[in-house]
Amino acid sequence: MFGDALQLCGIEKEIASFMKRKFDAKYGGHWQCIVGRNFGSHLDPIQFIHFTVSKISVILFR
Structure with a gap:
């Protein structure tokens, strides 16, 4: 998941948004x-x- 974020996103803010959306979708909450x-x-x-x-x-975190 983090590797995908690094390849698709250019800046740290975009990486954070990508990771948040993936975790929300996969783990709920x-x-x-x-x-x-x-x-x-x-x-x-x-x-x-x-x-x-x-x-x-x-x-x-949540």
């Missing part, structure tokens, strides 16, 4: 997504995914 190279966060989500690929970090 209202997912939120943050994509970037340098950011901080403090979350108290029910479900949470965080990973980094080639200096790009992704947080998906």
